[in-house]
Amino acid sequence: MEAENGKFIFGVVKVGERGQIVIPKEAREVYGINAGDSLLVLGDSKGMAVVKTEIFQDKIDEMLGGN
Numbered sequence: 001m002e003a004e005n006g007k008f009i010f011g012v013v014k015v016g017e018r019g020q021i022v023i024p025k026e027a028r029e030v031y032g033i034n035a036g037d038s039l040l041v042l043g044d045s046k047g048m049a050v051v052k053t054e055i056f057q058d059k060i061d062e063m064l065g066g067n
Contacts, residue, residue: 023050 010027023033038053
């Protein structure tokens with residue numbers, strides 16, 4: 001479900017016994033996440049975020065003067 005300003009609510013997921021979660025299909029489609037993709041887990045005292053590693057690599061390349 002898309003909220004205002006391009007923000008989304010994808011629902012609630014449960015953490016399995018091995019610490020795994022399932023990313024909802026709609027979220028995977030919106031963010032182009034596919035099987036085998038690498039994700040970076042970031043966090044602070046308020047919560048955490050999951051980001052495709054290629055996004056960070058692209059930003060690092062830009063900062064260092066690459067493509």
